Amino acid sequence: xxxxxxxxxxxxxxxxxxxxxxxxxxxxxxxxxxxxxxxxxxxxxxxxxxxxxxxxxxxxxxxxxxxxxxxxxxxxxxxxxxxxxxxxxxxxxxxxxxxxxxxxxxxxxxx
Amino acid sequence: xxxxxxxxxxxxxxxxxxxxxxxxxxxxxxxxxxxxxxxxxxxxxxxxxxxxxxxxxxxxxxxxxxxxxxxxxxxxxxxxxxxxxxxxxxxxxxxxxxxxxxxxxxxxxxxxxxxxxxxxxxxxxxxxxxxxxxxxxxxxxxxxxxxxxxxxxxxxxxxxxxxx
Numbered sequence: 001x002x003x004x005x006x007x008x009x010x011x012x013x014x015x016x017x018x019x020x021x022x023x024x025x026x027x028x029x030x031x032x033x034x035x036x037x038x039x040x041x042x043x044x045x046x047x048x049x050x051x052x053x054x055x056x057x058x059x060x061x062x063x064x065x066x067x068x069x070x071x072x073x074x075x076x077x078x079x080x081x082x083x084x085x086x087x088x089x090x091x092x093x094x095x096x097x098x099x100x101x102x103x104x105x106x107x108x109x110x111x
Numbered sequence: 112x113x114x115x116x117x118x119x120x121x122x123x124x125x126x127x128x129x130x131x132x133x134x135x136x137x138x139x140x141x142x143x144x145x146x147x148x149x150x151x152x153x154x155x156x157x158x159x160x161x162x163x164x165x166x167x168x169x170x171x172x173x174x175x176x177x178x179x180x181x182x183x184x185x186x187x188x189x190x191x192x193x194x195x196x197x198x199x200x201x202x203x204x205x206x207x208x209x210x211x212x213x214x215x216x217x218x219x220x221x222x223x224x225x226x227x228x229x230x231x232x233x234x235x236x237x238x239x240x241x242x243x244x245x246x247x248x249x250x251x252x253x254x255x256x257x258x259x260x261x262x263x264x265x266x267x268x269x270x271x272x273x274x275x
Contacts, residue, residue: 096238
């Protein structure tokens with residue numbers, strides 16, 4: 001049940017999305033302030049299309065959101081998505097913390 | 112608190128938990144060897160476990176289900192790979208269907224447990240859980256992106272700290 005959290009296609013997507021340095025930097029940038037794709041493209045030595053592709057991967061993984069404003073697409077970091085990525089691992093840690101505490105309680109009954 | 116350390120190693124898909132107990136190794140072993148004690152701690156507080164079959168010996172199987180707050184059940188099983196009582200066992204923990212049969216479509220977790228004397232009558236428990244590599248994770252590892260993963264997780268912490 002908890003392991004499910006760790007290996008869902010969604011989690012893989014998140015890990016895949018974050019395995020690239022440019023994409024991590026994009027997430028970082030747009031969490032602080034929203035950027036248009038063309039503004040992002042100016043930050044990196046790559047084409048508009050390449051940046052657009054990175055943003056699409058991040059969007060698919062739920063780490064950023066895109067919003068159309070006129071002719072521009074504004075990219076914003078999705079703090080919940082970023083938190084969930086961390087949460088999958090934390091859920092498993094919590095499971096074991098609970099187990100350890102419950103084991104300790106049973107042992108305390110011996111005393 | 113009995114938890115001493117939790118290490119998450121994304122490169123190897125492992126999580127290591129180290130905990131200490133003020134009880135001898137034989138006593139801590141009983142928590143796993145006795146199904147009635149095992150079911151008292153295996154499930155999360157809101158998902159208590161019921162152990163159905165319990166054969167904690169090499170090639171044996173332990174089956175259990177956990178019952179959620181709305182009465183829903185989530186079944187699981189251990190395929191026992193190695194046992195050296197009262198210090199060590201290795202199992203493959205997986206999901207089962209309603210009849211207790213392993214669900215081959217779900218990932219399994221390998222769990223390696225070791226109990227050591229702490230020297231003062233207490234016990235140090237080390238549990239290493241290794242998660243199944245799913246296709247995408249394996250692919251990433253093959254592409255040599257282990258560092259990327261570690262960096263990514265480190266970066267997430269940084270991002271969360273900054274974003275508050």
